[in-house]
Amino acid sequence: MAKPPGSKQPGAKPDLPGDGKGPGGVRSATATAWHSLTAAQAIAAQESSAAGLREAEAGRRLVEYGPNRLPRARRPGALVLYVRQFKSPLVYLLLAASVVSVFVGEWSDALFIFVVLQLNAVIGGYQEWRAETSAAALGQMMRDRVVVLRDGDARQVDTADLVPGDVVRLESGGRVPADLRLLEQHELSVDESLLTGESLPLEKAVDDVAPAAAPLSDRINLLFAGTTVLTGRARALVVASGADTQIGRIASALALPDQAPPPLIARLERMGRVIGMGTVLAIGVLATVQLLQGLDLLTVFLVAVALAVAAIPEGLPVAITVALSIATGRMARRNVIVRALPAVEGLGACSLIASDKTGTLTCNELTAKRVVLFDDAGPAVAGTVGGQGYRPQGTVTVDGRAPSKQELAGFAELARSAALCNEAEIAFEEEAVRHLGDTVDVAFLVLAAKLGLDPTALRASYRVHGMIPYEPQRRYAASFVSGGGAAAGPVSAGTTGGATVHVKGALEVLLPMCDGIDAERALAAGDAMAAEGYRVLAVARGSVSQDAAGRADAGSLRYLRLLGLVGLMDPLRPEVPQALERCREAGIAVVMITGDHPETARAIARDLGVGDGDPVVMTGADLQAAASGTRNFSETVASVQVFARVEPVQKLEIVQALQQAGHVVAVTGDGVNDAPALAAADIGVAMGKGGTDVARGAADLILTDDNFASIVGGIEEGRIAYDNVRKLIYLLISTGLGEIVLFLLAILAGLPFPLFAVQLLWLNLVTNGIQHVALALEKGEPGILQRRPRPRDEVLFDRRMIGQVAMAGGYMGCCGFAFYFWCLERGMAEAEARNLLLLLMVLFENVHAINARSERRSSLGLPLMANPFLFVAIAAAQGLHIAALYMPGLSDVLAVQPVSLLEWFFVLALALSLLAVMEAWKALSGKSPGGSAGGNPRGNSGGKPQKPE
Numbered sequence: 037m038a039k040p041p042g043s044k045q046p047g048a049k050p051d052l053p054g055d056g057k058g059p060g061g062v063r064s065a066t067a068t069a070w071h072s073l074t075a076a077q078a079i080a081a082q083e084s085s086a087a088g089l090r091e092a093e094a095g096r097r098l099v100e101y102g103p104n105r106l107p108r109a110r111r112p113g114a115l116v117l118y119v120r121q122f123k124s125p126l127v128y129l130l131l132a133a134s135v136v137s138v139f140v141g142e143w144s145d146a147l148f149i150f151v152v153l154q155l156n157a158v159i160g161g162y163q164e165w166r167a168e169t170s171a172a173a174l175g176q177m178m179r180d181r182v183v184v185l186r187d188g189d190a191r192q193v194d195t196a197d198l199v200p201g202d203v204v205r206l207e208s209g210g211r212v213p214a215d216l217r218l219l220e221q222h223e224l225s226v227d228e229s230l231l232t233g234e235s236l237p238l239e240k241a242v243d244d245v246a247p248a249a250a251p252l253s254d255r256i257n258l259l260f261a262g263t264t265v266l267t268g269r270a271r272a273l274v275v276a277s278g279a280d281t282q283i284g285r286i287a288s289a290l291a292l293p294d295q296a297p298p299p300l301i302a303r304l305e306r307m308g309r310v311i312g313m314g315t316v317l318a319i320g321v322l323a324t325v326q327l328l329q330g331l332d333l334l335t336v337f338l339v340a341v342a343l344a345v346a347a348i349p350e351g352l353p354v355a356i357t358v359a360l361s362i363a364t365g366r367m368a369r370r371n372v373i374v375r376a377l378p379a380v381e382g383l384g385a386c387s388l389i390a391s392d393k394t395g396t397l398t399c400n401e402l403t404a405k406r407v408v409l410f411d412d413a414g415p416a417v418a419g420t421v422g423g424q425g426y427r428p429q430g431t432v433t434v435d436g437r438a439p440s441k442q443e444l445a446g447f448a449e450l451a452r453s454a455a456l457c458n459e460a461e462i463a464f465e466e467e468a469v470r471h472l473g474d475t476v477d478v479a480f481l482v483l484a485a486k487l488g489l490d491p492t493a494l495r496a497s498y499r500v501h502g503m504i505p506y507e508p509q510r511r512y513a514a515s516f517v518s519g520g521g522a523a524a525g526p527v528s529a530g531t532t533g534g535a536t537v538h539v540k541g542a543l544e545v546l547l548p549m550c551d552g553i554d555a556e557r558a559l560a561a562g563d564a565m566a567a568e569g570y571r572v573l574a575v576a577r578g579s580v581s582q583d584a585a586g587r588a589d590a591g592s593l594r595y596l597r598l599l600g601l602v603g604l605m606d607p608l609r610p611e612v613p614q615a616l617e618r619c620r621e622a623g624i625a626v627v628m629i630t631g632d633h634p635e636t637a638r639a640i641a642r643d644l645g646v647g648d649g650d651p652v653v654m655t656g657a658d659l660q661a662a663a664s665g666t667r668n669f670s671e672t673v674a675s676v677q678v679f680a681r682v683e684p685v686q687k688l689e690i691v692q693a694l695q696q697a698g699h700v701v702a703v704t705g706d707g708v709n710d711a712p713a714l715a716a717a718d719i720g721v722a723m724g725k726g727g728t729d730v731a732r733g734a735a736d737l738i739l740t741d742d743n744f745a746s747i748v749g750g751i752e753e754g755r756i757a758y759d760n761v762r763k764l765i766y767l768l769i770s771t772g773l774g775e776i777v778l779f780l781l782a783i784l785a786g787l788p789f790p791l792f793a794v795q796l797l798w799l800n801l802v803t804n805g806i807q808h809v810a811l812a813l814e815k816g817e818p819g820i821l822q823r824r825p826r827p828r829d830e831v832l833f834d835r836r837m838i839g840q841v842a843m844a845g846g847y848m849g850c851c852g853f854a855f856y857f858w859c860l861e862r863g864m865a866e867a868e869a870r871n872l873l874l875l876l877m878v879l880f881e882n883v884h885a886i887n888a889r890s891e892r893r894s895s896l897g898l899p900l901m902a903n904p905f906l907f908v909a910i911a912a913a914q915g916l917h918i919a920a921l922y923m924p925g926l927s928d929v930l931a932v933q934p935v936s937l938l939e940w941f942f943v944l945a946l947a948l949s950l951l952a953v954m955e956a957w958k959a960l961s962g963k964s965p966g967g968s969a970g971g972n973p974r975g976n977s978g979g980k981p982q983k984p985e
Contacts, residue, residue: 069247069248069249069250070215070217070258070275070276071217071245071246071248071250071255071256071257071258072245072246072247072248072250073217073245074243074245075217075218075219075242075243075257075273078217078273078275079219079273082200082201082273082274082275083201084201084202084203084273085203086203086219087185087188087203088184088185088186088187088188088202088203089185089186089199089201089202089203090186090187091186091187093201094186094197094199094201094202097199097200097201098197098199100199101199101200101277101278101280102277102278102279103196103197103278104195104196104197104198104199104213104214104277104278105196105278106261106278106279106281106283106284114161114165117161117165118157118158118161120161121157121161122153122157147929180194180195180211180213180732181193181194181195182194182195182198182204182205182206182210182213183204183205183206183472184198184202184203184204184205185202185203185204185205186202190205190461190472191472192472195213195214198213198214198274198277199274199277200274200275200276200277201273201274202273202274203219203271203272203273203274204216204271204272204274205269205270205271206259206265206269206270206271206272207265207268207269207270207459207505208265208266208267208268208269208505208507209264209265209731210264210265211262211263211264211265211733212226212259212260212261212262212263212264212265213261214261214274214275214276214277214278214281215258215259215260215261215274215275215276215277215280215281215282216258216259216260216270216272216273216274216275217257217258217272217273217275218240218241218242218257218258218259218270218271218272219242219270219271219272219273220242220270220271221240221241221242221268221269221270221271222268222269222270222502222503222504222505222588223267223268223269223504223505224239224240224265224267224268224269224270225237225238225239225240225265225266225267225268226238226240226259226263226264226265226266227263227264227266228252228253228260228263237266237267238253238256239256240256240257240259240270241256241257242257243257244256244257245257252282258275259272260281260282260283261276261277261281261282261283261284262281262283267507268505269459269503269505315772315776318776318780319340319776320340322340322779322780322783323336323337323339323340325783325784326339326783329783329786335789339779339789339792339793339796341793355764355768355808355809355812356761356764358809358812359757359760359761359764359812360380360757360761362757362760362812362813363380363753363754363756363757363760364380366753366756367380367737367749367750367753367754370746370749370750370753371739371740371741371743371746371749372737372738372739372740372746372747372749372750372753373724373737373738373739373740374736374737375735375736375737375738379719379736379737379754380753380754380757382700382718382719382736382754383702383719383737383750383751383753383754383755383757384751384754384755384757384758384759384825384826385700385718385758385825385826385827385830386624386700386701386702386718386719386751386754386825387623387624387625387698387699387700387701387825388624388625388626388627388694388699388700388701388702389619389624389625389626389627389701389702389703389704389744389747390627390629390687390690390691390694390701390702390703390704390713390717391626391627391628391629391704391744391747392628392629392630392704392705392706392710392723393606393628393629393630393632393637393640394475394606394630395475395706395723395725395742396704396723396739396742396743396744397608397609397612397628397640397644397744398606398607398608398609398640399606399607399608399609400475400606400742401425401426401475401606401607402475402476402478402479402571402604402605402606403421403423403424403425403426403479403482403604403605403606403607404421404479404480404482404483404602404603404604405420405421405570405603405604405605406418406419406420406421406565406570406601406602406603407419407421407432407447407450407483407600407601407602407603408561408565408600408601408602408603409443409446409447409450409599409600410553410558410598410599410600410601412552412553415557415558415561415601417434417439417443417446418434418435419432419433419434419439419443419447420432420433420434421483421486422486423482423486424607425469426462426469426471426478426479426482427464427469427482428464428482428485428486429486430486431486432444432447432486432487444487446599446600447487448487448488448489449599450575450599450600450602451480451483451484451487451489452484452489452494453538453539453540453575453576453577453599454480454483454484454538454540454575454602455480455481455483455484455489455491455494455495456494456495456498456515456517456538457503457513457514457515457538457539457540457575458473458477458480458481458491458495458515459473459474459477459503459505459506459513460472460473460474460477460478460480460481461473462478462481462482462485462491462492463492464485474506475606476573476604479604480540480602483602494520497519497520498517498518498519498520499517499518499519500515500516500517501516501517501518501535501582501585501586501588502516502585502586502587502588503515503516503588504588504590506541508631508683509683510541510545511541511542511545511631512539512540512541512542512545512546513539513540513541514537514538514539514588514590514593515537515538515539516535516536516537516580516584516585516586516588517535517536517537517538517585518534518535518536518582518585534579534580534581534582534585535579535580535581535582535584535585536577536578536579536580537577537578537579537580537585537592537593537596538575538576538577539575539576539577539578539593539596540573540574540575540576541573541574542573542574543558543559543562543572543573543574543601544559544562546574546576546596546598547559547574547598549576549578549593549594549596550576550595550596550597550598551594551595551596551597552597553598558574558598558601561601562574562601562633563633563635565601565603566632566633566634566635566636566639567635567636567638567639568603568639569605569636569639569640569643570603570604570605570636571603571604571605571606571632571633571636572601572602572603572604572633572636573601573602573604574598574600574601574602575598575599575600575601575602576596576597576598576599577596577597577599578593578594578595578596578597580592580593608640608643608644609743609744609745611743611745612644612744612745613644613645614745615744615745615747615748616644616645616646616744617645618748618821619748621821621822622748622751622821622822622823622824622825623823623824623825624751624825625677625699626646626677627646627676627677627678627679627690627694628640628641628644628646628651628677628678628679629679629682629687629690630678630679630680630682631680631681631682632680632681633680633681634653634655634678634680634681636680637653637678637679637680638651638653638678638680641653641677641678646677646678647677647678651677651678652675652676652677652678653676653677653678653679653680654673654676654678654679654680655679655680655681655682656679656680656681656682656683656686657681659673659679659682659686659689659690660686663689669693670693670694670696670697671697672693673690673693673694673697674693674694674697674699685712687703687705687710687712687713688712688713688716690713691703691713691716691717692716695716695718700718700719700825701717701718701719702717702718702719702720702721702747702751703716703717703719703720703721704721704722704723704739704744704747705720705721705722705723705731705735706722706723706731706742710722710731710734711731711733711734712734714731714734714735715734719736719737720734720735720736720737721735721736721737721738721739721747721750722734722735722737722738722739723738723739723742724738724739724740724741724742725740725741725742737750748821751821752816752820752821755816755820755821755823756814756815756816756820758826759814759816759817759820759891760811760812760814761832762832762837762891763811763814763888763889763890763891764808764811764812764888765832765833765837766837766840766841766844766888766891767804767807767808767811767884767885767888768804768808769841769845770840770841770844770845770848770884771803771804771845771848771880771881771884772845773841773842773844773845773846773848773849774844774845774846774847774848774849774852774877774880775791775796775799775849775877776845776849777845777846777848777849777850777852777853778790778791778848778849778852778853778856778877779791780849781849781850781853782853782856785853785857787856787857787860788860788866789870790852790853790856790870790873791870791873791874791877792870792931794929794930794931795870795874795930795931795932798874798917798920798930799874799877799878799881802878802913802916802917802920803878803881803882803885803913804881806909806912806913807881807882807885807906807909807910807913809909810885810903810905810906810908810909810910811885811888811889811903811906813903813905813906814889814902814903814906815902815903816902817889817890817893817898818893818898818899836891836961837891839957839961840891840954840957840961843953843954843957844884844887844950844953844954847950847953847954848877848880848884848950851876851880851946851949851950852873852876852877852880855872855873855876855946856869856870856873859872859873867931867933868933870931871921871931871932871933871935872935872939872943874917874930874932875917875935875940875943876943876946876947878913878914878917879914879943879944879946879947880947880950881913882910882913882914882947883947883948883950883951884950884954885906885909885910886906886910886951887950887951887954889903889906890958891958892958893958894955894958894959895951895954895955896951896955920932921933921934921935922934
């Protein structure tokens with residue numbers, strides 16, 4: 037068996053130093069200066085070939101070298117998560133209270149405080165572990181793919197499966213998956229700022245061999261993992277993977293710092309600190325009054341500490357993280373992967389979606405349906421192509437009849453040129469069609485097959501001298517070939533022939549390259565096809581010199597012959613019209629941004645119902661004119677539903693103008709040129725199947741199915757997540773306020789302590805510790821997509837929240853105080869009164885969890901089975917308290933005793949009064965529960981958005 041790469045071989049140029057062992061003991065591909073070797077020497081040193089590795093050898097090397105992954109920060113273990121729960125000033129106070137209790141002989145209080153701390157640590161640690169596990173699971177779903185040559189065939193594999201010796205293909209918009217030695221390149225430029233700090237793109241070259249000591253920026257024949265391909269195409273050899281790459285060595289050498297909390301969590305922590313300071317101040321006043329009343333310092337201290345823990349929502353950030361983690365899991369099941377937690381709740385404010393057409397609104401299965409041949413005068417023959425999708429079944433007809441021999445030859449000539457100017461690959465198998473590459477290229481290969489041509493054999497019979505790959509800014513592609521037959525068309529002036537160039541692209545771009553054609557008639561034919569909803573591409577051919585072909589000289593594209601036009605149809609996704617209707621009901625406007633012909637875009641938008649069937653269309657040229665000549669540019673843009681023939685850079689201008697018009701904008705994109713718009717949008721949405729690595733890296737969300745309907749599902753889950761965050765805040769803060777009010781009134785009235793310290797701790801443990809997690813599982817209120825989007829600047833603790841917290845907390849506190857006072861006035865012993873009061877407060881918090889299911893809608897009208905976990909949690913909390921009444925030892929520590937069934941029903945009835953009070957508050961404090969049903973801030977016809985509710 038051949039020696040593994042990295043071992044010394046007779047005649048091999050590179051000498052790979054070291055023992056060849058990498059992290060974990062697996063063999064390392066740490067290499068010599070690969071930039072100092074020629075491409076052939078690098079292939080030999082890796083024991084590979086220009087056609088790549090065999091699959092079996094790649095599998096062996098994967099075991100030998102390990103997966104192609106960067107070193108990852110280890111997830112915190114159970115012990116770390118457990119210890120982390122004690123990092124709180126309030127926990128330190130509780131520990132101090134426990135120590136003081138031991139010194140004064142209150143062993144039962146000390147033990148109970150210790151047990152409470154342990155339970156809080158276990159519950160909090162488990163919640164964090166679940167959140168970490170969910171994030172890790174979602175990370176596994178976000179896999180990058182790369183085209184690799186295995187067994188002579190091109191196929192897509194996970195970048196983690198790359199090994200040294202693999203040969204990969206790259207194109208613009210892709211992220212370099214490993215350290216690579218270039219073998220071939222076409223107009224390749226790379227952003228290496230990640231490694232070098234150099235912001236300018238670097239042009240790469242295959243044959244530029246550099247000295248061994250050359251710095252990274254001078255290694256022109258290498259590509260480095262993590263950098264981005266900006267333009268062009270390349271074929272390259274993997275020379276280092278995983279921890280052996282340049283970025284891998286940096287990651288291994290640096291200790292990864294703790295990640296900063298998401299902005300939403302940081303904002304909640306700041307709010308918690310403000311509330312905490314106010315609560316501590318209130319407790320300080322209560323403690324001072326108690327001391328002035330002659331109570332002993334220990335009792336005052338223990339109650340103050342317990343009341344602080346009960347009132348301050350120190351567990352709120354963890355609870356919110358759990359709520360958002362639950363939402364990310366729900367979104368993943370709806371084909372939306374969340375890269376940033378704040379994007380979950382941010383979707384709830386989305387008021388406009390700026391969507392790509394291809395692959396998002398359509399199926400991304402382009403099929404050639406119309407072919408128009410040209411003669412010197414213009415359009416001559418129009419053919420209709422049968423069949424759908426990528427199966428080669430279907431024939432070409434002309435006005436319902438079979439084409440003549442001459443017409444059939446013309447169709448085949450056009451298809452041959454389109455197949456030769458092509459980067460896709462296709463294999464027609466019995467079970468399925470395997471294809472790789474751009475859908476336009478695939479559609480042309482299928483067209484060639486329908487016309488009796490074998491695309492693979494056809495391209496094998498030609499020698500490719502050079503090519504100009506398609507780029508969005510260029511809007512055409514060209515291939516310079518020889519062989520396979522005589523070239524047709526006049527030779528460019530000053531040349532002697534020798535090679536043929538095949539070109540395809542936008543008609544208006546190709547027309548200036550062509551000779552002997554009536555441009556007006558050609559454009560009219562293209563417009564007519566576009567008006568029928570076709571995506572129109574032109575195909576041309578001509579002759580060039582061998583020298584121009586070898587240089588892939590764009591300047592030689594002159595005097596071409598326009599062969600004809602091809603009308604491609606990408607069928608609409610069947611679920612998109614319904615999704616657009618749901619957007620209208622949710623008050624979310626939708627605009628379409630495409631590079632298609634304006635008439636094509638208008639026809640598709642009309643079929644989708646965008647713009648109520650009469651969309652306003654603006655071209656890229658119109659947009660440029662409006663930007664330079666219109667004062668109210670943002671309002672002009674906001675009145676448009678379809679942007680056609682838009683340059684990639686203009687997408688960013690559109691997004692910024694829509695934001696200036698008052699919209700919260702979600703943007704879909706898949707290419708490297710979409711990255712600025714994705715990053716600038718309030719919510720960037722990248723395509724997971726057809727998108728580039730750069731687009732996915734700039735986005736907040738990734739659609740695993742590239743489907744517009746999934747965005748609508750994500751918006752619904754985002755609104756649910758935002759609602760659940762507010763519900764948690766409402767529940768935790770209002771119950772804490774109720775306990776503060778209870779104590780304040782009791783102390784001012786000169787009554788004995790309403791509850792002991794351990795009773796307050798128990799109250800906090802059995803209610804909030806269980807119920808808030810269950811509340812985070814709420815599936816959403818009916819009609820959540822019929823609301824208008826919330827305002828961009830809406831704060832979580834707004835006027836509505838303040839009002840309902842004050843009402844609920846105030847009522848619980850006042851009612852609890854009145855009940856306690858009544859019990860004592862009846863001559864009930866203090867212990868018995870506290871026992872019933874504690875039961876009342878537990879029931880209050882049980883009932884209030886039901887109130888918190890909705891801020892506006894009647895909780896009695898919400899489906900019970902929408903969140904069965906909440907009712908299970910309420911039953912569990914009440915069951916735990918009832919069990920504590922009968923449990924020896926625990927009942928003594930808590931100073932509680934069993935109650936009669938009549939007493940329990942009486943206290944339950946009093947607790948249920950809270951439900952009636954809050955139902956009345958909801959009815960009187962706002963409008964109808966669902967907001968403005970079906971409201972839309974600008975409909976789908978444009979205009980400045982109204983202020984949402």
